[in-house]
Amino acid sequence: MLPMSVPLLDYVALSSVIFFIGVAGVLIRRNPLIVLMSIELMFNAANLLFMAFSRAWAHNAGHIFAFLVITVAAAEAAIGLAIVVTVFRTARHVDVDDVALMKG
Amino acid sequence: MLAFGILAVILLASAIWTVSAKKPVYSVVALLLHFAALAATYLMLNAEFLAVIQLIVYSGAILILFLFVIALLSSGVAPFSVGPNKMPKLAIPAVVLVLVALGAVTVGVAHLVVPVATSTGGSPVGPAGTADVFGSVGDFGKALFTTYLLPFEITALVLMVAVIGVILLAGDRSPYVPSQKQAREVRREMREAIVRGGDR
Numbered sequence: 001m002l003p004m005s006v007p008l009l010d011y012v013a014l015s016s017v018i019f020f021i022g023v024a025g026v027l028i029r030r031n032p033l034i035v036l037m038s039i040e041l042m043f044n045a046a047n048l049l050f051m052a053f054s055r056a057w058a059h060n061a062g063h064i065f066a067f068l069v070i071t072v073a074a075a076e077a078a079i080g081l082a083i084v085v086t087v088f089r090t091a092r093h094v095d096v097d098d099v100a101l102m103k104g
Numbered sequence: 105m106l107a108f109g110i111l112a113v114i115l116l117a118s119a120i121w122t123v124s125a126k127k128p129v130y131s132v133v134a135l136l137l138h139f140a141a142l143a144a145t146y147l148m149l150n151a152e153f154l155a156v157i158q159l160i161v162y163s164g165a166i167l168i169l170f171l172f173v174i175a176l177l178s179s180g181v182a183p184f185s186v187g188p189n190k191m192p193k194l195a196i197p198a199v200v201l202v203l204v205a206l207g208a209v210t211v212g213v214a215h216l217v218v219p220v221a222t223s224t225g226g227s228p229v230g231p232a233g234t235a236d237v238f239g240s241v242g243d244f245g246k247a248l249f250t251t252y253l254l255p256f257e258i259t260a261l262v263l264m265v266a267v268i269g270v271i272l273l274a275g276d277r278s279p280y281v282p283s284q285k286q287a288r289e290v291r292r293e294m295r296e297a298i299v300r301g302g303d304r
Contacts, residue, residue, distance in 0.1 A: 006108045006148075012213045014112050016206040018119050023202050025123035033128040033170060037135050040166070041119055044142055047154075055149040058238045064252045066154055067244075070161055071259045075266035077166045081173045082273040088177050 011052035019045035032087075032096050036080045043073040107148060114141040132170050139163045150239035 018041060025038030047066045054062025088094050118141065121134035139162045146155035237243065248256055 006105055009210070009213060010108065010112075012210055014115065016210055018115060020202060020206055021116075021119040021123055024199065027198060029123065031128060033174065034123070034125070034131050037122055037128075037131050037170065040135065040162075041122060041138070044139070044162075048142065048145065051146055051149045051151050051154065054151070055239070060238065060243055060247050061252075063151055063154055063239065063244055064247060064255065066151075067157065067248070068255055068259060070154075070157060071262060074161060074166055075262055077169060078266050078270050079273070081169055082270040084173060085176065085274045094177070 008052055008056050011048065015045045015049045015052070018042075018048070030096050032080075032084050032094055032099075035096060036077060036084075039080075040073060040077065043069055108145075111141050111145050111148070114138075115145070128174050129171070132167055132174070135170075136163055136167055139167070150237075152239055153241045153244045 022038045022041035022045060025041065026035050029035055029038065047069055050062040050066040050069070054060060054066075084094060087099055091098070115138060118134045118138035122131045122138060125131040125134060139158060143155040143158040143163075146152075146158060
């Protein structure tokens with residue numbers, strides 16, 4: 001462990017709270033765009049944790065992981081927005097509760 | 105420590121603003137603030153390359169994509185639900201569960217017996233901007249293209265699958281070739297225009 005000016009636990013707590021705010025956004029909001037943005041918040045909370053632990057061990061595996069997470073997040077945002085546009089084309093109205101065609 | 109406190113306040117406030125904003129445009133603005141503060145936090149953690157990537161990829165590409173979709177969808181009538189946000193029935197137990205899980209993680213990390221890195225082979229930590237120390241662009245690039253080459257290649261595959269999926273989902277059915285009917289229509293109109301005397 002390398003000495004850090006800010007304790008590792010502070011980063012863990014901050015990241016947990018941001019992740020939780022993202023979870024709350026996904027659960028509560030009905031606007032699919034804001035749901036997607038909440039998912040981005042969760043991705044970034046995980047990334048912050050990767051960075052903090054990477055710094056604590058002075059090993060850059062965490063940086064590589066964060067890089068891959070950013071890639072996957074970009075792909076996810078593109079696909080999610082494409083789905084939103086497709087739903088809007090057919091229904092002229094977007095609400096996550098109304099898109100329940102594949103509900104069992 | 106002071107810088108961390110200021111950044112933490114900005115991060116939390118902008119995250120709450122993102123989730124609670126009425127209009128998605130304000131959410132995007134709040135998320136932009138969040139990502140900028142996050143990039144500054146990455147700099148504090150000696151992750152120079154990832155801080156730049158955060159600004160370029162997230163703020164520059166993903167958020168602009170969000171803005172384009174908002175602009176596209178809001179051009180006509182209001183496309184989004186304006187009613188109150190209904191909380192699903194499972195939300196409250198889920199919130200409790202997530203809180204308990206996060207608390208457990210935080211306490212667990214606090215009591216974690218952290219094994220001291222003996223043979224991780226990490227680079228020494230130096231001031232930001234120095235070449236080949238931990239977190240510098242050279243250090244990151246060397247790791248990405250030697251040790252972690254296969255994940256990097258798989259990244260390319262993931263992005264390609266995403267591009268193909270987006271084209272299949274949102275693209276036009278026949279993007280380049282006009283249908284036979286359309287082509288016939290255009291030819292007929294041109295012929296009529298010529299008969300009329302070229303005064304289109």
